[in-house]
Amino acid sequence: MTDRRAETGRAPMVAVAHMRLMILMLVFTAAVLLIVMRLAMLALFAEPRDGRDAAAALAPLRADIVDRNGAPLARTIDAWTIGVRPGHVIGDRAELARGLAALLPERSAAEYLRILNSRSNFVYLRRRAVPQLVAEVNALGEPGIAFSREPERLYPQSGLAASVLGYLNIDGKGMLGMEKALQRQLTDPQARGEPVALSIDSRVQAAFESELSQAMMKFSAIGAGGLILDVDSGEVLAMVSLPSFNPNAVSGRENELNLVTQGVYELGSTFKPLTMATAIETGLVTSMATRYDATAPLQVGRFRIRDDHAQNRYLNVPEALVHSSNIVTARIADALGQERMAASFRALGFDTPPHIEIEKAKPQWPGFWARTTVMTSGYGHGIAVTPLHLANAYATLVNGGIWRPTTLMKIAPGKAPKGRRVYAQATSDRMRQLLRLIALEGTGRRGDAPGYRVGGKTGTAERAGAGGYSRKVNVSTFAAAFPMDAPRYVVIAMLDSPKGTADTFGFTTAAWTVAPVVSRVIQRSGPMLGVYPDMRRDIDVSDLTPLLWKAPGDASKAAVE
Numbered sequence: 001m002t003d004r005r006a007e008t009g010r011a012p013m014v015a016v017a018h019m020r021l022m023i024l025m026l027v028f029t030a031a032v033l034l035i036v037m038r039l040a041m042l043a044l045f046a047e048p049r050d051g052r053d054a055a056a057a058l059a060p061l062r063a064d065i066v067d068r069n070g071a072p073l074a075r076t077i078d079a080w081t082i083g084v085r086p087g088h089v090i091g092d093r094a095e096l097a098r099g100l101a102a103l104l105p106e107r108s109a110a111e112y113l114r115i116l117n118s119r120s121n122f123v124y125l126r127r128r129a130v131p132q133l134v135a136e137v138n139a140l141g142e143p144g145i146a147f148s149r150e151p152e153r154l155y156p157q158s159g160l161a162a163s164v165l166g167y168l169n170i171d172g173k174g175m176l177g178m179e180k181a182l183q184r185q186l187t188d189p190q191a192r193g194e195p196v197a198l199s200i201d202s203r204v205q206a207a208f209e210s211e212l213s214q215a216m217m218k219f220s221a222i223g224a225g226g227l228i229l230d231v232d233s234g235e236v237l238a239m240v241s242l243p244s245f246n247p248n249a250v251s252g253r254e255n256e257l258n259l260v261t262q263g264v265y266e267l268g269s270t271f272k273p274l275t276m277a278t279a280i281e282t283g284l285v286t287s288m289a290t291r292y293d294a295t296a297p298l299q300v301g302r303f304r305i306r307d308d309h310a311q312n313r314y315l316n317v318p319e320a321l322v323h324s325s326n327i328v329t330a331r332i333a334d335a336l337g338q339e340r341m342a343a344s345f346r347a348l349g350f351d352t353p354p355h356i357e358i359e360k361a362k363p364q365w366p367g368f369w370a371r372t373t374v375m376t377s378g379y380g381h382g383i384a385v386t387p388l389h390l391a392n393a394y395a396t397l398v399n400g401g402i403w404r405p406t407t408l409m410k411i412a413p414g415k416a417p418k419g420r421r422v423y424a425q426a427t428s429d430r431m432r433q434l435l436r437l438i439a440l441e442g443t444g445r446r447g448d449a450p451g452y453r454v455g456g457k458t459g460t461a462e463r464a465g466a467g468g469y470s471r472k473v474n475v476s477t478f479a480a481a482f483p484m485d486a487p488r489y490v491v492i493a494m495l496d497s498p499k500g501t502a503d504t505f506g507f508t509t510a511a512w513t514v515a516p517v518v519s520r521v522i523q524r525s526g527p528m529l530g531v532y533p534d535m536r537r538d539i540d541v542s543d544l545t546p547l548l549w550k551a552p553g554d555a556s557k558a559a560v561e
Helices: 002-045 051-058 093-103 109-116 131-138 177-181 183-187 202-218 268-281 317-322 326-347 371-377 387-398 425-441 515-525 554-558
Strands: 072-084 123-129 145-154 223-230 236-242 291-294 298-300 303-305 313-316 455-465 468-482 489-496
Touching: 072 131, 093 109, 093 131, 123 131, 123 145, 131 145, 177 183, 202 223, 202 236, 202 489, 202 515, 223 387, 223 515, 268 317, 268 326, 268 387, 268 425, 268 455, 268 468, 291 326, 298 326, 298 371, 303 326, 303 371, 313 317, 317 326, 317 425, 326 371, 387 425, 387 468, 387 489, 425 455, 425 468, 455 515, 468 515, 489 515
Parallel strands: none
Antiparallel strands: 072 123, 072 145, 223 236, 223 489, 291 313, 298 303, 455 468, 468 489
């Protein structure tokens, strides 16, 4: 009887259990059906994903930057980060603050104590920490200190080409240089797996930085700049701006102004070859033997134009360049007139910012072309441009007369821009002779490099300031190209406000200060660029050398500017 009642009570329970199992099975079956249907829909209707999607998932968050030879200049790595959660600190805060100050000396113990006593949820203590430092901080034994790995931008060559590369802000966004210019390309999920190649050659860059920084220190200059430019492609092989900065520094970066692209200067006598080229191109000068009066300073209204090393005689064009005559150049510029002088400068891009991917400045173009402005612009006063402008102008002078935009991106062989013609081939050929003559016989002799057939022109301009021009402070520049029998590269070096030394006899002119820098840079970088010294080759200047009249002691005077 009892067993029958138990069986009768158990039957409803079994029925309920069966019902629950059935419901559970139905729910499970429905879920499986939904999953299968979703997978089927994705298989039928979703866009196919190619290999690039998988590559994007594995690619770094930001593409590497490399030089033209593949050497790394900027890359993204997983770096250690040290932080603290003040609310989770359980040890003696004062003692911990002293320990942190000893290991992370950028803050004092008092500052760390304020952080530890704050109500902040989390505070970064050090980013890009080396493993040894992480281990030492971890040894403090405080659970409130946190360690993590996060992507960081590393510049493995430290400050090399810093003004070209730039840096990222704390959020990983490019703030300067090519990091800023290439922000979209470097972070494109479909492209960031491939490194971006710049035109810079890190070996040449290092040599240039070394030589220019030594000269800057030797002459106590306030700044220095320089670059090497491929005359046929417009590629920048090296770009130096000093003082510089370390892009690996998280904070406290200074000296971010790029003097090559943002520094605007009156570049003095380096403009004289440009004026002579315009005179030849326009037909004003048809013979190198034509002589111009340089017997006395040139009076124009209340202004007097003098030669620094006056010859006090009539000079032809080769002599005017060899002796760097302001008087002859001013006479030729005056004969050309405002329209032709301004047109020639515009053709070289002197009225617009330089064509380059990074930060750049607008030149100081004359607001009014008085007669004196026309004359002084012929020898580099009254118009101010960047060193990059000058480099591109000299490339145009020697490459056959074609102006091309400059770039910091590597250009594939045969893909150089077509450019535009500024000078005829014959004008360019003549200017190559004249520039070589200056390096052989004139103010550019200290810039020559044995076997490299250098041509160039010095320029020493009084520095313009709020109170006018300073007779004691100048900007010294040497603009050169090599080899002149088949030009490949232009080299520009500039020192801002150099001071004389005993071995320069107190002179601060370009012939004494920056011309030797260019000579050493060419000798160091030439072989890296595929140009080797050859004492058996040179450009033929035999039709010009008979036009040079040399008085006793004349050669020593010519090398002063």
